[in-house]
Amino acid sequence: MKTLSQYLLEFERDNPEHKGLRLAIEDIAKACARISDLVGRGALVGIHGDAGETNVQGESQQQLDILSNQIMLDMLAWSGNWAGLASEEMENIYHIPARYPKGKYLCAFDPLDGSANIDINMPIGTIFSVLPYDRSDAPHNRDFLRPGSEQIAAGYALYGACTMLVLTLGHGVQRFTFDRSIGEFFLTKENIRIPDSASFSINLSNYRFWEKPMQQYIDLCLAGDQDELAKNYNMRWMGCMIADSHKALEKGGVFMYPADNRDPAKPAKLRLLYEVSPMSYLFEQAGGRATTGTENILDIIPTELHQRVPAILGSKAEVDYIEALHQAAL
Numbered sequence: 001m002k003t004l005s006q007y008l009l010e011f012e013r014d015n016p017e018h019k020g021l022r023l024a025i026e027d028i029a030k031a032c033a034r035i036s037d038l039v040g041r042g043a044l045v046g047i048h049g050d051a052g053e054t055n056v057q058g059e060s061q062q063q064l065d066i067l068s069n070q071i072m073l074d075m076l077a078w079s080g081n082w083a084g085l086a087s088e089e090m091e092n093i094y095h096i097p098a099r100y101p102k103g104k105y106l107c108a109f110d111p112l113d114g115s116a117n118i119d120i121n122m123p124i125g126t127i128f129s130v131l132p133y134d135r136s137d138a139p140h141n142r143d144f145l146r147p148g149s150e151q152i153a154a155g156y157a158l159y160g161a162c163t164m165l166v167l168t169l170g171h172g173v174q175r176f177t178f179d180r181s182i183g184e185f186f187l188t189k190e191n192i193r194i195p196d197s198a199s200f201s202i203n204l205s206n207y208r209f210w211e212k213p214m215q216q217y218i219d220l221c222l223a224g225d226q227d228e229l230a231k232n233y234n235m236r237w238m239g240c241m242i243a244d245s246h247k248a249l250e251k252g253g254v255f256m257y258p259a260d261n262r263d264p265a266k267p268a269k270l271r272l273l274y275e276v277s278p279m280s281y282l283f284e285q286a287g288g289r290a291t292t293g294t295e296n297i298l299d300i301i302p303t304e305l306h307q308r309v310p311a312i313l314g315s316k317a318e319v320d321y322i323e324a325l326h327q328a329a330l
């Protein structure tokens with residue numbers, strides 16, 4: 001089996017314009033390996049539970065949110081591969097300390113996704129998005145406000161029964177599995193293609209807050225016998241975007257966190273830069289699609305670091321169908 005480093009080295013040989021990307025992705029993989037180790041120890045080393053702090057999102061932070069964020073910063077700051085970092089857990093971007101060399105990439109990440117799952121040993125993960133940066137001066141927040149179509153890499157680590165790294169460098173989606181005994185990621189699935197399947201993933205308890213087209217789609221899924229769909233749908237919700245969308249990516253169907261009207265200040269829940277955009281890039285690279293309902297996610301030009309957007313990610317046929325319902329309602 002090929003290791004992640006072998007895969008990255010071969011990629012760099014075939015794509016010399018991406019020289020340097022291998023070391024940058026290796027930094028992230030090392031950080032994820034460390035987070036995976038901490039996740040595995042959990043309560044045994046006293047790192048479960050609330051940290052007593054609130055982040056810029058207005059969410060109370062778990063100890064592992066803060067620790068994972070610190071691991072990402074520590075692993076990426078010193079290597080000389082990165083120009084700046086942005087995280088769900090930090091209001092503004094992190095500047096690489098002056099004592100370290102600066103690299104040519106920006107990383108936006110959600111260090112620990114699915115925080116509510118930590119203490120109960122349910123799936124959690126880390127998501128990252130990589131953008132190129134070609135200036136020599138230090139980046140600002142605004143340098144991260146680039147459409148998802150400009151990403152040169154994206155991926156996530158899923159800390160489940162085993163730890164997986166799912167990665168795209170713009171040439172398909174590869175899945176690697178972490179071998180804890182030797183500390184290496186091995187390529188375990190090449191070129192993931194999202195299959196068609198009658199499966200949806202959504203927090204159905206928010207139904208009353210959604211827009212009409214989303215209610216219509218779910219009504220059709222639940223009825224199951226409608227001419228338009230004629231499928232018997234299955235539903236899953238693990239409460240971790242990475243785990244729920246990983247299932248859609250590998251087994252087919254659609255993952256949704258749609259617009260809702262609960263709070264006018266938050267028209268949607270998931271954050272564009274470090275959750276929805278990297279995941280959308282992976283879905284497109286796997287032959288699927290990603291939309292807000294009315295706009296392709298990768299075309300959105302962000303206006304804020306912590307911007308939230310509706311997310312509908314899935315197999316092409318399913319997302320096309322949901323988008324058509326939104327079009328019809330315009």
Ligand code: AHG
Binds near residue numbers: 203240257
């Ligand atoms: P995070 O833990 O990084 O703040 O993200 C939580 C997100 C996402 O992982 C998941 O899809 C969603 O919140 C779950 O929301 P519900 O509470 O509505 O289930």
Ligand code: MN
Binds near residue numbers: 057059088115
């Ligand atoms: Mn959070």
Ligand code: MN
Binds near residue numbers: 110113114275
């Ligand atoms: Mn998250």
Ligand code: MN
Binds near residue numbers: 113115
């Ligand atoms: Mn998070």
